[in-house]
Amino acid sequence: xxxxxxxxxxxxxxxxxxxxxxxxxxxxxxxxxxxxxxxxxxxxxxxxxxxxxxxxxxxxxxxxxxxxxxxxxxxxxxxxxxxxxxxxxxxxxxxxxxxxxxxxxxxxxxxxxxxxxxxxxxxxxxxxxxxxxxxxxxxxxxxxxxxxxxxxxxxxxxxxxxxxxxxxxxxxxxxxxxxxxxxxxxxxxxxxxxxxxxxxxxxxxxxxxxxxxxxxxxxxxxxxxxxxxxxxxxxxxxxxxxxxxxxxxxxxxxxxxxxxxxxxxxxxxxxxxxxxxxxxxxxxxxxxxxxxxxxxxxxxxxxxxxxxxxxxxxxxxx
Amino acid sequence: xxxxxxxxxxxxxxxxxxxxxxxxxxxxxxxxxxxxxxxxxxxxxxxxxxxxxxxxxxxxxxxxxxxxxxxxxxxxxxxxxxxxxxxxxxxxxxxxxxxxxxxxxxxxxxxxxxxxxxxxxxxxxxxxxxxxxxxxxxxxxxxxxxxxxxxxxxxxxxxxxxxxxxxxxxxxxxxxxxxxxxxxxxxxxxxxxxxxxxxxxxxxxxxxxxxxxxxxxxxxxxxxxxxxxxxxxxxxxx
Numbered sequence: 001x002x003x004x005x006x007x008x009x010x011x012x013x014x015x016x017x018x019x020x021x022x023x024x025x026x027x028x029x030x031x032x033x034x035x036x037x038x039x040x041x042x043x044x045x046x047x048x049x050x051x052x053x054x055x056x057x058x059x060x061x062x063x064x065x066x067x068x069x070x071x072x073x074x075x076x077x078x079x080x081x082x083x084x085x086x087x088x089x090x091x092x093x094x095x096x097x098x099x100x101x102x103x104x105x106x107x108x109x110x111x112x113x114x115x116x117x118x119x120x121x122x123x124x125x126x127x128x129x130x131x132x133x134x135x136x137x138x139x140x141x142x143x144x145x146x147x148x149x150x151x152x153x154x155x156x157x158x159x160x161x162x163x164x165x166x167x168x169x170x171x172x173x174x175x176x177x178x179x180x181x182x183x184x185x186x187x188x189x190x191x192x193x194x195x196x197x198x199x200x201x202x203x204x205x206x207x208x209x210x211x212x213x214x215x216x217x218x219x220x221x222x223x224x225x226x227x228x229x230x231x232x233x234x235x236x237x238x239x240x241x242x243x244x245x246x247x248x249x250x251x252x253x254x255x256x257x258x259x260x261x262x263x264x265x266x267x268x269x270x271x272x273x274x275x276x277x278x279x280x281x282x283x284x285x286x287x288x289x290x291x292x293x294x295x296x297x298x299x300x301x302x303x304x305x306x307x308x309x310x311x312x313x314x315x316x317x318x
Numbered sequence: 319x320x321x322x323x324x325x326x327x328x329x330x331x332x333x334x335x336x337x338x339x340x341x342x343x344x345x346x347x348x349x350x351x352x353x354x355x356x357x358x359x360x361x362x363x364x365x366x367x368x369x370x371x372x373x374x375x376x377x378x379x380x381x382x383x384x385x386x387x388x389x390x391x392x393x394x395x396x397x398x399x400x401x402x403x404x405x406x407x408x409x410x411x412x413x414x415x416x417x418x419x420x421x422x423x424x425x426x427x428x429x430x431x432x433x434x435x436x437x438x439x440x441x442x443x444x445x446x447x448x449x450x451x452x453x454x455x456x457x458x459x460x461x462x463x464x465x466x467x468x469x470x471x472x473x474x475x476x477x478x479x480x481x482x483x484x485x486x487x488x489x490x491x492x493x494x495x496x497x498x499x500x501x502x503x504x505x506x507x508x509x510x511x512x513x514x515x516x517x518x519x520x521x522x523x524x525x526x527x528x529x530x531x532x533x534x535x536x537x538x539x540x541x542x543x544x545x546x547x548x549x550x551x552x553x554x555x556x
Contacts, residue, residue: 061404063552080548082406090404092552094397098326100333106401112322113405155401 013074014087014162014194015039016060021069023055030055032218033069038196042189044209044226045198052218053198054093057167060196061090073163086114089156093167095148099141103132103151106140110155119158126154131180145172150181164188166197170204182208237261238277239301242284243269245294253287269297323402323415327389331423339384340423343377344431351435362446365439366518369450373432374506378454379483381428382461382502385420387476390543391469394550403550410544417466417540424458449514457506460532463539464502470546499523505532 016038023031031052038060047053058064059071062078062085071078078084098106107126111119127133130150140148149169156164166185170178185208189195199205205212205226212229214222222229244250251270255263259280262273274280288295330336350372354364393399402412432454436447468475468482491501498504504521508528511521 058552063400063403063550065549065551082403082408085404085406088404090400092397092400094400096396096398098330098398098401100329101326109322109326110401110405113320113402113407115406156404 013040015074016078016163016194016196017070017072017075018056018060018066019070019072021056021059021066021071023052023059023064023067029218031059031066031215034215034218034220035069036213036220036223038194038213040189040192040194041211042185042195042197042209043211043213044205045196045213045215046202046205047198047200047215047221049200050217051200051215053200053215054167055218056215057165057196057198061088061165086159087162089159089161089164091149091152091156091164091166091169093171095145095172097140097148097152099139102139103127103136103143103147103154106151107136107154107158111158114159116159122158122160123154126158127151129157129184130154146174146177149173150177153181153184161193163194164196166195168199169197170199170201238274238280240272240274240280241266241269241297241299241301242272242295243297244288245296246291249291250288250293253291254284257283257287259283271301319418320407320411320415323407323412324419326402327416327419330393331385331388331419336388340381340427343380344427347373347377347431347435348438351438355438360439360441360443362440362443362516363518365436365446366516368439369432369436369446369510370507370519373428373435373450374453374457374503374510375488377431378424378428378457378506379461379479379487379503381424382420382458383465383476383479383483385423386462386465387469387479389416389420389469390466391473391475394470395473397552399550400552403547409547409550410541413466413470413540413544413547417463417543420462420466421459424462425455428454428458444516445514446516446519449510449512449516452513453506453508453510456509456532457502460502460505460536463536463543467539467543467546470543470550495522499527500531502532502535504528 018034018036021031021034022029034056045053045056055064059066060078062081065079073084073087076084101109104123104127108119108123111122111126116122124133127136130153132147132150132154135143135147140151143151149172153166153169169181169185173181182204185195185197189210197208209226212222212224212226213220214229242250247265247270251263251265254260254270254272259274259276260272261275264271272280284298285295331340351368354361354368358364390399393402403409429451433447433451436450440446442448465475465479468479472478486497487501487503490497491504504523505528508521508523508525511519512525
């Protein structure tokens with residue numbers, strides 16, 4: 001058992017800073033010149049798959065050296081510095097955990113590896129926090145994906161870290177487990193911990209994070225309060241497809257209103273380029289009633305994340 | 319040394335089916351010796367031949383490979399190693415602990431089975447049993463260190479290890495005299511030869527070369543493993 005005598009950092013700040021960080025693999029740039037500061041509270045790292053979220057998180061967690069730029073925790077270097085783990089808890093995305101250990105043994109081993117004064121108490125507390133006490137006597141290999149995720153969170157929390165980094169933590173969880181973990185994350189953020197979690201699902205981030213960092217294709221695309229991001233996402237032009245009993249009539253009326261910038265008739269119905277989302281959604285049903293046109297289907301056609309993200313990028317570079 | 323790391327590693331190595339892989343070759347060695355003893359009776363020459371070709375020549379490198387890579391490579395492959403590395407423990411300490419686990423497994427299994435097999439065939443004649451046991455013990459430790467290093471250097475540790483053991487030590491070492499100097503197998507035999515006085519056995523590598531070589535290779539491999547672990551990088555799926 002190793003116990004180090006050096007005292008832990010007394011200032012519990014937990015500020016992770018990336019300064020002009022890039023990471024490339026050969027010719028492929030995974031993260032491109034990212035500067036961000038993650039402080040206390042819950043921050044969501046949002047981006048589509050392949051955006052470089054894991055790469056960024058690994059650099060914050062000391063498992064990857066930046067190719068250029070610096071990653072620091074409270075001013076101290078993260079790479080090649082195992083002392084940071086007194087302050088950082090990491091929940092990796094990979095599902096693998098020692099399946100031959102029970103949940104209890106796994107979390108207890110984490111507490112002992114941290115050299116905590118009373119590891120059993122710490123392990124009990126952490127398991128309790130993620131509601132895994134009842135199942136803690138079973139081997140991890142018998143756990144469901146969500147249970148594994150929770151036991152990993154318990155192991156990462158066992159030393160009461162100031163900073164918690166979670167890579168796609170809600171993946172593979174059932175709705176109840178997801179809500180519970182979201183609640184836990186939110187609570188820990190309110191306690192003043194620095195929590196960063198990555199996700200490719202906007203709704204997830206929106207529900208938990210007070211601050212959002214958006215990463216697209218390795219670039220830092222947007223940063224700010226979730227309401228701000230939400231507003232910018234709602235403001236972008238939407239393409240709606242409307243099927244009705246009289247498409248031509250409806251199209252003619254729609255083009256007369258400033259809420260849409262273009263209207264076209266297609267085989268599948270009317271395609272409307274909407275610039276004012278709120279106005280359009282209020283207008284359409286009223287207009288249909290006044291014209292005595294039956295609406296059969298109203299569907300947004302470009303709600304996929306890629307288009308949302310690429311809009312955010314173009315917005316941030318403007 | 320970190321006892322928690324050692325505990326988890328021993329469990330991973332000895333738990334469930336893994337242990338059979340480790341026990342298989344030592345059991346085969348003793349069984350072979352018992353069979354030869356039944357058929358031919360005690361025979362020092364047969365003992366030396368079996369020790370040279372099977373105990374030291376085959377079992378030892380394979381045990382070293384299974385244990386040396388087994389204590390770390392699967393964990394790196396599936397990412398469970400993060401559980402150990404994301405802790406305020408220096409990486410070289412983790413490397414040393416992994417080495418101790420691998421070396422202890424190889425040393426115990428190889429030494430016990432080698433002694434039992436040699437004793438069955440030659441009794442305590444000419445110090446054959448003692449000599450080869452010592453050779454297996456120290457050779458096993460060196461193999462464990464080298465294959466541990468291989469486990470952190472490459473994802474194809476087992477393949478590279480097999481090629482080293484078969485091609486370098488087996489073929490090249492068999493025909494190219496100079497290559498024999500740089501072979502753990504030959505060092506182990508040198509040690510065995512020094513202890514035993516058997517007329518059926520002699521080696522070319524001197525003890526004065528073999529022992530420092532084993533010490534340097536073992537320490538060097540463990541230190542290098544520690545350095546590699548310090549810089550272990552995780553590449554995400556994206």
